[in-house]
Structure formats: structure tokens, C-alpha cells
Amino acid sequence: MEYKKFLESKRHTLGEFGFEPNYYPEIAFDFQKHIIQKAVKKGRMAVFADTGLGKTLIQLSIAKNIINHTNKKVLILTPLAVAFQFILEAEKLGIDDIEYSKDGKHTKKIVICNYERLHYFDSNDFIGVILDESSILKNFDGKIKSQVTAFVKKIPYRYLSTATPSPNDFIELGTSSEALGYMGYMDMLGKFFKNNNNSIDPKHAGEKWYLKPHAENDFFAWVNQWALMVKMPSDLGFSNNRYNLPELIVNRHIVKNNNDIIINNQMQLFNIEAKSFHEVRHEQKQTEPKRCEKAVELAKNKTSVYWCNTNNESSILKNLDKEAVEIIGSQSIEKKEEILYAFANGDIKRLITKAKMTGMGLNWQHCNHSVFFPTWSYEQYYQAIRRFWRFGQKNDVTIDMVISDGQTRVLQTLQQKTKKAIELHENLTKNVNQSFTNKVKEFNKEIIKPNFL
Numbered sequence: 122m123e124y125k126k127f128l129e130s131k132r133h134t135l136g137e138f139g140f141e142p143n144y145y146p147e148i149a150f151d152f153q154k155h156i157i158q159k160a161v162k163k164g165r166m167a168v169f170a171d172t173g174l175g176k177t178l179i180q181l182s183i184a185k186n187i188i189n190h191t192n193k194k195v196l197i198l199t200p201l202a203v204a205f206q207f208i209l210e211a212e213k214l215g216i217d218d219i220e221y222s223k224d225g226k227h228t229k230k231i232v233i234c235n236y237e238r239l240h241y242f243d244s245n246d247f248i249g250v251i252l253d254e255s256s257i258l259k260n261f262d263g264k265i266k267s268q269v270t271a272f273v274k275k276i277p278y279r280y281l282s283t284a285t286p287s288p289n290d291f292i293e294l295g296t297s298s299e300a301l302g303y304m305g306y307m308d309m310l311g312k313f314f315k316n317n318n319n320s321i322d323p324k325h326a327g328e329k330w331y332l333k334p335h336a337e338n339d340f341f342a343w344v345n346q347w348a349l350m351v352k353m354p355s356d357l358g359f360s361n362n363r364y365n366l367p368e369l370i371v372n373r374h375i376v377k378n379n380n381d382i383i384i385n386n387q388m389q390l391f392n393i394e395a396k397s398f399h400e401v402r403h404e405q406k407q408t409e410p411k412r413c414e415k416a417v418e419l420a421k422n423k424t425s426v427y428w429c430n431t432n433n434e435s436s437i438l439k440n441l442d443k444e445a446v447e448i449i450g451s452q453s454i455e456k457k458e459e460i461l462y463a464f465a466n467g468d469i470k471r472l473i474t475k476a477k478m479t480g481m482g483l484n485w486q487h488c489n490h491s492v493f494f495p496t497w498s499y500e501q502y503y504q505a506i507r508r509f510w511r512f513g514q515k516n517d518v519t520i521d522m523v524i525s526d527g528q529t530r531v532l533q534t535l536q537q538k539t540k541k542a543i544e545l546h547e548n549l550t551k552n553v554n555q556s557f558t559n560k561v562k563e564f565n566k567e568i569i570k571p572n573f574l
Contacts, residue, residue, distance in 0.1 A: 138164025138277065143189045146182055146214050152359040153179055156349060160280060161186045165301045167255070167281040167348035173512030174351060174364070176282050177210045180251050181231070185216060187278050188230045193248035195278075197233050198269070200254050201454065202461035203482035204233040207253075236265050237454055239272060249278035254481040255297065256283045256500065270300050283481075284507065294344055303347050313340040341548045352546055368517040369510050373532070374419065376411045378404060378525045401528060405430070405494075408525040413437040416492040419521045420471055425490040426464075427473045428480075428505050434494065438473045445471040448479060476501035485509050489516040494523055495531050499538035 142161040145154050153175050160166045160183055170176050184195040197207060204221045211219045211231070219231040225241025234242065244250075250273045273279050279301050295306035304312070314330045332340055355361050405412075413434060416427055420442070427442075429435050432449065439447045446469045448457055461479060463469045467487055480501055485508045493505060510518040524531065 137162060140164070140186075140190050142186050144182060144185045146178060148213065149178060149182065150175070150354070150359075150363065152351070152354040152357050153182075155357055155359070156351070157182045157186070159349060163347070164277070165279045165303070165347065167283075167297050167301065169283060169348055169350040171352045172284045172507040173514075174354075176253070176284075177207055178214065180253060180280065180282055181207065181211055181214060181216060181219075183280055184231050184249065184251060185214075187249040188218070191248045194227070194230050194232060194246055195249040195251065196242065196247045197231065197251045197253060198236050198239060199233060200482040201235055201237065201479060202458045202465075203253060204235065205462065206482075206484060207233050235454065236269070239265075239268055242272075244272045244276055247276055249280075250276045251280045252282065252300075254283050255281035255300075256293075256481070266296070270296075273300060274302070284504070294348075298344075298347060301347055304343070312336070313343075337548070350546060364512050366510065366512065367514055369506070370517060370519045372519065372521045374415055374521060374523045376408055376415055376523065376525050378408050378411075378527055401531060404525050404527040406433075409434055409437060412494060412523045412525065413441060415523050416494070416521070417441040419492050419523070420490065423471075423490045424467075424488045425471050425492060426485070426488065426505075426508070427471065428476050428491060428493045429473065430475060430494055430496055435473050435475070442471060442473075445473050448472065448474040450478065476505045480504040480508070483508050484511070484513070486511060486514045489514065489518045490521075491519075492521045492523060495528070495535060497531060497534055499535055499542060502535055503542070 139160075139162045142158050145157060149157065156168060156170065156179055160168060160179070168176065168179060170179065180197060184197060187193075187195050199207065208219065208221060211217070216231070218229050219233065220227060220229040221233045222241075223234070223238055225234075225238070225243075227246075232242075232247075252269065252273070281297050281300065295304075295309040298304050298309060299306045310330065313332060313336045315333055316330045349357075351357060353361050354364060409431070413429075416438060420427065427438050427445065429438060435447055435449060439445060446460055446464070448460055452460075457479075460469065460472070461483065464472045465483065465485065465487070476496075476498070481504050488509050491506065491509060493502065495502060506518070506520050510520075522532075
């Protein structure tokens with residue numbers, strides 16, 4: 122029996138780990154109060170609410186509930202330069218027991234820090250942890266993901282929050298479930314998914330996995346036991362009256378590549394559409410100057426953000442647009458924060474950055490124009506445009522996408538991934554009220570031992 126109890130303690134289970142809510146902000150909307158109530162009662166939950174739906178308010182309210190209930194500290198992890206938005210939101214809510222720590226030292230009950238500074242903190246100091254923009258967990262072998270999961274696994278109250286949970290890949294949800302202490306990543310793959318190798322070897326995880334057709338409803342019902350996905354208040358049965366987005370205008374500007382195309386060391390007679398990843402990269406490199414010239418032309422005299430992909434593109438843009446300020450990976454965290462604060466406050470007119478560095482969590486409703494160099498990543502595209510096109514934006518938003526004539530396959534891929542993201546949302550909201558029971562077959566047969574034992 123002792124060994125059986127030991128095995129039970131190791132099992133990832135669904136359940137209620139929270140308590141009855143004790144705090145709701147007066148300024149919270151009805152659907153936000155609903156999310157706060159459900160999350161606090163659950164104790165460990167993912168809140169996948171779209172941009173502009175008040176995730177910052179929701180996360181601070183959850184933290185305040187935990188503090189009132191336990192009188193212990195809560196840590197909120199954020200992407201770069203997002204911490205100040207939590208401090209400003211806390212002021213609106215009348216929460217003053219909050220601070221932003223850059224070195225691991227803290228005296229307040231709610232502590233904000235960046236993912237990059239997590240190594241300064243001790244998990245034993247906190248009763249609750251909230252991960253803002255938790256899509257960072259998608260990097261299965263990533264350094265930050267390993268640090269985060271190791272940090273949170275012993276903390277009683279855990280919450281994840283992002284606008285784009287696995288927008289083009291259901292499997293990312295497994296890392297979220299595991300971080301919350303529910304079904305493990307590999308357990309989820311074995312239960313709901315199949316791959317062409319008929320194997321669940323971790324080395325092949327994420328390669329050609331697909332949902333078992335008979336398990337689709339159960340999979341989405343299972344996700345809804347520990348997660349809440351909301352794109353509009355109506356997804357939860359509330360009114361959308363206050364949440365009307367302005368128009369999103371997406372323009373595609375195609376730059377002609379007049380250079381010779383070389384594939385497998387063979388010069389091509391005609392410039393054809395780039396197909397493989399290598400060909401697309403070659404096409405991008407050849408058209409860097411022309412695409413950057415077009416980008417600067419489109420952003421002239423506007424408050425805008427250039428979303429580029431390479432250091433060379435960033436340098437060319439900086440040389441062409443003397444008023445623009447550049448964010449690069451080699452800069453210190455403090456320098457990057459200083460530039461991002463300045464742009465958010467309107468002190469910088471145009472910003473040059475990369476979606477993988479600053480594409481998450483920032484609110485830039487003061488800006489309604491951007492130039493985007495597309496890649497294969499739907500998440501980077503979605504998060505980048507939602508810095509501007511979000512609830513609270515008062516003007517129509519224009520996104521100018523600049524590509525070369527051979528990069529049309531990249532746009533086709535983004536369209537396919539957009540379709541998958543819509544499918545994920547529809548399936549989750551459709552199965553929101555379904556229940557899921559994790560059935561485990563118990564071994565109850567007599568063990569027949571060999572005669573020599």
C-alpha cells in the first residue's frame with residue numbers, strides 16, 4: 122500500500138487546488154470577474170485571453186486574491202520591458218504592495234521580474250507564480266523553459282497567461298499542462314496523438330504528430346479542464362459591446378529580385394518561387410537592400426515599427442532611417458528596456474526590432490503603422506501586429522508586409538497556420554462545457570510466478 126500511495130503521488134491529476142475568491146477590482150468587466158473567479162477556484166490554470174482583454178488586470182487580481190488568502194508572496198514573470206505596465210495597472214487598481222525587482226531582492230508581496238532575471242530568485246520565497254506570455258514554454262529544449270518549469274513545479278498556485286497558445290501546433294499545450302502539474306507532455310502525446318513512426322520517443326516529439334480522430338473531442342475537453350481560451354467576451358457568454366476592434370489593413374508589397382538564383386550550386390535560368398527553407402533564406406539575403414529601402418519609404422514621416430529578421434536588415438534600416446532607433450541582441454537588458462520605454466512614451470518615432478525579442482506583451486496603441494518582414498512563424502506575425510491592433514486602439518491599423526517575388530510560399534504558410542489557429546479556438550470554445558475523465562486501467566489479475574521462484 123505504501124508503494125501504491127507513492128505511485129499515486131507521482132501521477133499528474135486534474136482537480137481543484139484553489140479557494141473561493143476574496144477580491145474583485147471595481148473597474149473589472151463582468152467577463153473579467155468570471156475569469157478571475159474560475160482561475161482562483163482552480164488554483165492552477167492557463168488563461169489564454171486575446172490581446173487587449175485585460176490579462177494584466179486579471180493576473181494582478183489573481184495575485185491579490187492569493188496574498189489575501191495566504192499572506193505570502195507571489196512572483197509574476199514577464200517579457201522584457203513589460204514589468205512597468207504591471208506597475209501602472211496596479212496603480213489604477215489601488216494595489217501598492219508591488220515592486221519590480223531586477224536583482225532578486227524584494228520587500229513587497231507582489232514581485233515582478235523578467236524571464237531573463239529568474240535565476241536571481243528562490244522559489245521557496247513564493248506561494249504563487251504567474252507566467253505572463255507563457256508561450257515562451259513552447260521551446261521544448263529551451264534554456265528559459267527548463268529554468269521556468271524547474272522553478273514553478275513546487276509552487277502551489279500556478280498560472281499561465283498568453284494570447285496565442287500553440288497557434289499552429291496543438292502539441293505546445295502539453296508543455297503548458299506539465300508546467301501546471303497536470304498531465305505530462307509525453308503522457309499527453311501517448312494518449313491523444315499518433316505519429317508516423319508509431320513512437321513517442323522525445324527526440325521525435327513535435328514531428329508529424331496528429332490528433333487521433335476518435336480522441337479529438339476528449340482532447341479539447343481535457344484542455345478545457347485546466348485552461349480558458351477567450352478571443353471575445355461572447356466566448357464566455359458576455360456582451361462584446363465594449364470590444365470592437367478598428368479595421369486592420371494588411372498591404373503586401375512585392376520587391377522584384379533581379380539577382381541570379383543559385384540552387385545546389387546551379388544558376389537558374391529563370392527566377393522561380395523559393396520552395397525550401399534554404400532557398401527562401403537565399404532569396405531574403407539577396408533582396409535585403411531593396412526590401413529595406415521599400416520599408417523606409419513606407420514608414421516615412423510616421424510613428425512606426427520595423428519588424429526585421431536579421432542583424433544585416435537591422436543595420437541597413439538604421440543607415441537608411443537616421444531617426445529610427447535600433448534594438449539588437451548584444452545590447453544589455455537595461456538598454457533594451459530604456460529604448461522600449463522611450464518608444465512607448467512617444468519619445469522615439471520609429472523603432473527597429475525583431476519579433477522574437479520584443480513581440481510579446483507590449484501595448485503600443487499610440488502607434489497604428491508597422492512594416493513587417495514575414496517569416497514562417499505565425500506566432501511572431503500575430504504577436505507583432507497585436508502590439509498595435511488591439512482593444513483600446515482608436516485608429517485603423519496598417520501593416521505593410523514587404524517580401525520578394527520569390528517568397529510567396531512564406532505567405533501561403535502563414536495563411537495555413539492562421540486557419541489552424543482559428544480551428545484551435547473553435548474546438549476549444551465548442552468543447553468548453555464538456556467533461557473529461559482520465560481513465561486508467563488497473564491491473565487486477567493474478568501474477569503467475571515461474572516454478573523456480
